[in-house]
Amino acid sequence: MRYADTYTRTTKLARYPAWAQPYLTGRRQSTAQCIAAYASYYCVDGSADRDGSIEELITPTRGAMQSYASRTGTQRNLASLREAGWRLIVSATGVLRNEGMPYALDNGAWTAFQQGQPFDERLFWVALEKMGEGADWIVLPDIVAGGQKSLDYSLAWLHRLRGLPTKMLIAVQDGVTPDDVRDYLNPMVGIFVGGGTEWKEATMHQWGLLARRTCCYLHVGRVNSARRIRLCAAAGADSIDGTSASRFSKTIRRLDIARRQPELFAASALPFEDACV
Numbered sequence: 001m002r003y004a005d006t007y008t009r010t011t012k013l014a015r016y017p018a019w020a021q022p023y024l025t026g027r028r029q030s031t032a033q034c035i036a037a038y039a040s041y042y043c044v045d046g047s048a049d050r051d052g053s054i055e056e057l058i059t060p061t062r063g064a065m066q067s068y069a070s071r072t073g074t075q076r077n078l079a080s081l082r083e084a085g086w087r088l089i090v091s092a093t094g095v096l097r098n099e100g101m102p103y104a105l106d107n108g109a110w111t112a113f114q115q116g117q118p119f120d121e122r123l124f125w126v127a128l129e130k131m132g133e134g135a136d137w138i139v140l141p142d143i144v145a146g147g148q149k150s151l152d153y154s155l156a157w158l159h160r161l162r163g164l165p166t167k168m169l170i171a172v173q174d175g176v177t178p179d180d181v182r183d184y185l186n187p188m189v190g191i192f193v194g195g196g197t198e199w200k201e202a203t204m205h206q207w208g209l210l211a212r213r214t215c216c217y218l219h220v221g222r223v224n225s226a227r228r229i230r231l232c233a234a235a236g237a238d239s240i241d242g243t244s245a246s247r248f249s250k251t252i253r254r255l256d257i258a259r260r261q262p263e264l265f266a267a268s269a270l271p272f273e274d275a276c277v
Contacts, residue, residue, distance in 0.1 A: 016164070017125075019133040023165035030165035036187040039215055046186045046214035048272060060215050062268045065233055067259050068104055068241035071095065077252075084256045087136065089241050092127035093120070098134070104241075105135040109171075110194075110221075113144035135166055137217060139192050142171035151176050158184060167217055174199040178210045178277050185210070190217030190238075197222075201231060208235030208267030209277035218268075226258035233261070236268025 022028040039045040039060070048054040067086045071094060072078060078099055081088070088101050092108030093115075105127060109119045124141055132138060140157045143150035154170050161168065169192040170181055176195075185191065193200055193207050204220065211218035220232045223240040232240050240259070267275060 016161070017129045017132055019129070020164055024163055028165075032167045032188055033165050039187045044215045046216065049213040050183070056272050059271070062236065062238060062266075065229075065237055065259055066239040067256065068239060070241070070243045071097070071099070071103070073099075080252045084252050086252070086256070090127070090131055090135075092124045093117075096127055096130050098131070103131070103135060104219075104239075105131050105138045107139045107141045109142050109144050119143070132164075132166055137167040137169055137190065137219070138164075139169050139171060142173070142194070144194075145173065145196075147173060147175040148180075151180060155184065158189065169217065169219055172207065178206060182210065182214065185214035185216040187215055187217075190219065193218070193220045193237075194222075201228070204231055204235040204237075205267060206277050208237065209270070209275045211238075212236060212268050212270055212275040213272065213277065224255075226254060229255060229258040230261070230263075233259075233263035234266055236263075236266040238268075 016024065023030055023033065036045065040047075042057040043054050044056050044058060044060045048056050067084075068089045069081055069086050071088045071090050073095070078101070082101060088098055088103040089106050090096060090098055090103050091106045091111050093111040094108070107119075107124050108127070112119050119141065121141065128138065140154045140161075142154045146153070150171065150173055158168060158170065167188055167190060169190045170184065171192045171194045172181060173195040181191070191207055191211060193204060195203075200220070200222075207218060218235070218237045219239045219241070220235070220237045221241055222243075223229055223232055224242040229240060242255075
């Protein structure tokens with residue numbers, strides 16, 4: 001495999017977190033595992049995209065697009081986020097606390113990149129141990145602006161954490177194509193659209209089509225304007241995140257109105273045979 005060397009290095013550090021053991025042995029079932037089993041039963045688990053002889057038995061549906069905001073300790077902003085029904089993204093490099101709100105777990109690579117620091121695998125592992133079980137989803141470690149190298153690194157972690165009962169997302173960046181990740185996607189492994197602004201907007205719809213065909217979760221990062229929210233909705237994104245709502249509570253209402261506007265022609269609503277990518 002392309003990521004064999006990275007996998008060997010990563011496995012020296014990582015083991016399954018202690019909280020995962022009951023799920024791995026079948027003594028407990030997570031929500032994500034149950035949804036994946038349901039999707040498999042009705043052939044909407046992405047298998048139809050890989051095997052032309054398989055037909056989807058039902059049309060998968062997606063709920064309203066969910067908004068996440070970077071975790072903040074500002075009580076006024078937290079109150080506004082709660083009122084609007086938003087969730088938090090907890091970074092592995094930040095304070096490991098969700099303020100009593102639903103949350104997702106970010107690997108911390110972007111924060112480290114902004115601070116000019118190298119990505120710390122140990123911090124990610126500490127965050128996974130402490131926050132992984134309750135997270136809506138987890139962003140697998142990646143390399144900011146790393147292109148194919150970043151994908152190889154993420155796939156190494158995916159291989160090591162296979163079977164984890166929490167949904168995991170592969171970060172895609174400039175230069176990565178749907179064919180690079182198609183075979184890894186399913187209801188338990190989704191897409192986190194990162195990358196530069198121009199590339200993100202230019203490729204967003206194709207990631208939406210791919211998510212429809214593979215029945216995987218689609219999240220778009222760094223979405224801080226009503227315009228980009230509408231682009232994400234048209235692509236059929238399940239969720240978005242941004243920092244604007246964490247910093248300025250007055251922006252939440254405007255962004256939330258854009259999020260709640262229905263999108264009748266989203267890629268996620270297309271019949272399987274029309275979602276070609």
